[in-house]
Amino acid sequence: xxxxxxxxxxxxxxxxxxxxxxxxxxxxxxxxxxxxxxxxxxxxxxxxxxxxxxxxxxxxxxxxxxxxxxxxxxxxxxxxxxxxxxxxxxxxxxxxxxxxxxxxxxxxxxxxxxxxxxxxxxxxxxxxxxxxxxxxxxxxxxxxxxxxxxxxxxxxxxxxxxxxxxxxxxxxxxxxxxxxxxxxxxxxxxxxxxxxxxxxxxxxxxxxxxxxxxxxxxxxxxxx
Amino acid sequence: xxxxxxxxxxxxxxxxxxxxxxxxxxxxxxxxxxxxxxxxxxxxxxxxxxxxxxxxxxxxxxxxxxxxxxxxxxxxxxxxxxxxxxxxxxxxxxxxxxxxxxxxxxxxxxxxxxxxxxxxxxxxxxxxxxxxxxxxxxxxxxxxxxxxxxxxxxxxxxxxxxxxxxxxxxxxxxxxxxxxxxxxxxxxxxxxxxxxxxxxxxxxxxxxxxxxxxxxxxxxxxxx
DNA sequence: TCGACGGGTTACAAAACGGTTATAACGTCA
DNA sequence: TGACGTTATAACCGTTTTGTAACCCGTCGA
Numbered sequence: 090x091x092x093x094x095x096x097x098x099x100x101x102x103x104x105x106x107x108x109x110x111x112x113x114x115x116x117x118x119x120x121x122x123x124x125x126x127x128x129x130x131x132x133x134x135x136x137x138x139x140x141x142x143x144x145x146x147x148x149x150x151x152x153x154x155x156x157x158x159x160x161x162x163x164x165x166x167x168x169x170x171x172x173x174x175x176x177x178x179x180x181x182x183x184x185x186x187x188x189x190x191x192x193x194x195x196x197x198x199x200x201x202x203x204x205x206x207x208x209x210x211x212x213x214x215x216x217x218x219x220x221x222x223x224x225x226x227x228x229x230x231x232x233x234x235x236x237x238x239x240x241x242x243x244x245x246x247x248x249x250x251x252x253x254x255x256x257x258x259x260x261x262x263x264x265x266x267x268x269x270x271x272x273x274x275x276x277x278x279x280x281x282x283x284x285x286x287x288x289x290x291x292x293x294x295x296x297x298x299x300x301x302x303x304x305x306x307x308x309x310x311x312x313x
Numbered sequence: 314x315x316x317x318x319x320x321x322x323x324x325x326x327x328x329x330x331x332x333x334x335x336x337x338x339x340x341x342x343x344x345x346x347x348x349x350x351x352x353x354x355x356x357x358x359x360x361x362x363x364x365x366x367x368x369x370x371x372x373x374x375x376x377x378x379x380x381x382x383x384x385x386x387x388x389x390x391x392x393x394x395x396x397x398x399x400x401x402x403x404x405x406x407x408x409x410x411x412x413x414x415x416x417x418x419x420x421x422x423x424x425x426x427x428x429x430x431x432x433x434x435x436x437x438x439x440x441x442x443x444x445x446x447x448x449x450x451x452x453x454x455x456x457x458x459x460x461x462x463x464x465x466x467x468x469x470x471x472x473x474x475x476x477x478x479x480x481x482x483x484x485x486x487x488x489x490x491x492x493x494x495x496x497x498x499x500x501x502x503x504x505x506x507x508x509x510x511x512x513x514x515x516x517x518x519x520x521x522x523x524x525x526x527x528x529x530x531x532x533x534x535x536x537x
Numbered sequence: 538t539c540g541a542c543g544g545g546t547t548a549c550a551a552a553a554c555g556g557t558t559a560t561a562a563c564g565t566c567a
Numbered sequence: 568t569g570a571c572g573t574t575a576t577a578a579c580c581g582t583t584t585t586g587t588a589a590c591c592c593g594t595c596g597a
Binding site: 465466501502506529 | 572
Binding site: 276280281283284295302304305 | 543544545546
């Protein structure tokens with residue numbers, strides 16, 4: 090899940106990036122409007138957070154530009170009490186706003202809500218082929234079998250694989266996304282986690298159909 | 314407090330439901346006019362939110378039907394700028410309207426205003442299945458047993474679970490909603506609160522039927 | 538042929554989790 | 568103030584989940 094955050098206040102930008110990456114999102118930073126637009130083109134983020142007051146191009150202009158070509162959720166950051174800004178932002182197609190100052194917790198809650206609304210996370214069960222994932226319940230359902238309970242790590246791994254289903258995801262990226270940190274020495278963990286997940290979701294865990302190994306590269310989820 | 318929300322836009326419907334249930338309302342969803350009417354009959358909601366553009370039966374038709382048998386408050390969702398729609402909705406007996414797009418905050422404010430106007434704020438007990446909650450009296454009634462007194466925290470917890478009945482609510486969210494703040498060290502509090510609540514409302518507290526735990530995820534209220 | 542390497546498998550220890558109970562701190566009201 | 572109901576803190580237990588380590592077995596290049 091990739092989020093573009095644009096703000097000319099370095100400190101705030103760092104705080105936002107920190108908060109979101111802690112929560113497992115990939116954050117792309119921009120410190121003015123022009124950079125933001127460029128980053129939007131090149132990175133194709135899943136969500137955009139824009140400060141209204143920015144040099145280069147204001148949040149309004151950036152939002153307007155983005156809306157000419159994309160329906161990606163946009164959240165605007167406003168200074169408290171600037172009601173007209175708010176109205177204008179919503180008219181330009183922003184999906185939500187947040188008044189400064191705000192707590193990291195609030196930011197995170199809103200971001201999640203927005204992603205949920207856009208159907209890109211949680212509640213709307215993630216699905217790929219015969220696999221359906223319910224993030225709230227921590228369960229998967231394969232085909233028409235009864236739902237299985239997954240542990241936190243298994244869930245995160247499967248989430249990543251589903252999000253990139255059909256393409257192989259490198260071991261390093263999986264390590265990063267599932268554990269959040271970790272050096273390269275922890276391949277063992279991934280090996281085992283994959284093993285356990287296969288035991289649960291594969292018909293014949295010894296001959297994996299869905300969770301396939303890409304030797305030397307990583308793993309991929311194959312759906313019909 | 315039960316709210317019926319009908320919209321064919323799945324994402325928007327999810328957002329509305331999320332916003333309202335966060336605020337403690339029980340939300341019933343419908344994705345077209347026919348479903349909406351059926352749900353209205355079976356659920357007897359305290360407030361209805363209708364999108365005007367829906368397959369099956371338009372918001373107008375649903376509103377008209379509802380008005381033939383009930384005075385329940387109805388809020389219509391319109392697209393910005395469709396003024397005639399608005400007039401027609403009000404003529405058909407709608408009590409309020411909201412132009413899309415709108416912020417969750419606005420929605421909540423309007424809903425509260427409507428309920429207040431209808432004089433049904435607070436008083437009516439929250440209910441789910443065999444559980445009926447009286448927020449004013451701080452009591453629950455399970456089935457036809459005599460009402461039990463709940464403490465403030467027990468009440469808040471149960472309120473949250475009822476508002477999301479059938480879906481699991483994460484421990485973090487519960488912590489947040491019940492205590493308002495709290496870090497991760499306070500899982501202990503939740504553990505105990507759940508325990509005490511089970512002692513009160515479950516027939517066999519050792520084998521919970523209603524207040525079930527979703528390991529690794531949180532808790533959920535299961536009603537038949 | 539050997540041996541290093543990558544991946545799979547197995548076994549087991551450490552940590553986290555959820556349920557339970559006991560007890561201390563707190564608040565309220567007589 | 569003291570008794571009582573409520574909430575917070577802590578400890579204990581059994582279970583599940585996660586981390587650590589070892590071994591197995593093919594492949595591949597020296």
